[in-house]
């Protein structure tokens with residue numbers, strides 16, 4: 001599986017802090033992808049990175065929702081629901097921490113983050129002008 005390569009043309013939504021968060025999350029997901037390529041990945045590395053993804057995505061969603069509230073974003077509820085769904089799934093991944101699911105998890109995280117940025121977050125880009 002290919003890792004994320006940050007590209008502000010492709011992934012930038014035009015808000016410095018949010019773009020920074022997304023970049024950090026990509027690096028974390030890349031760590032999961034790296035682990036999934038290892039022959040015998042360590043369980044503690046896996047738990048650590050999953051916890052980081054879970055904690056940081058929680059922090060990111062809070063910041064993002066704070067921003068969306070200040071711009072009266074009309075699809076706020078949809079964003080919130082998407083964030084909750086991801087957070088629940090991330091918590092489950094941490095609690096199960098099943099190494100046999102590592103490749104599937106890497107795939108899921110990459111796909112979810114890509115969708116989060118390119119589909120959902122891109123929609124609020126036009127509302128950010130001047131923010």
Ligand SMILES: [Fe+2]
Nearest residue numbers: 064079120121
């Ligand atoms: Fe979002």
Ligand SMILES: [Fe+2]
Nearest residue numbers: 022064116121
């Ligand atoms: Fe986001």
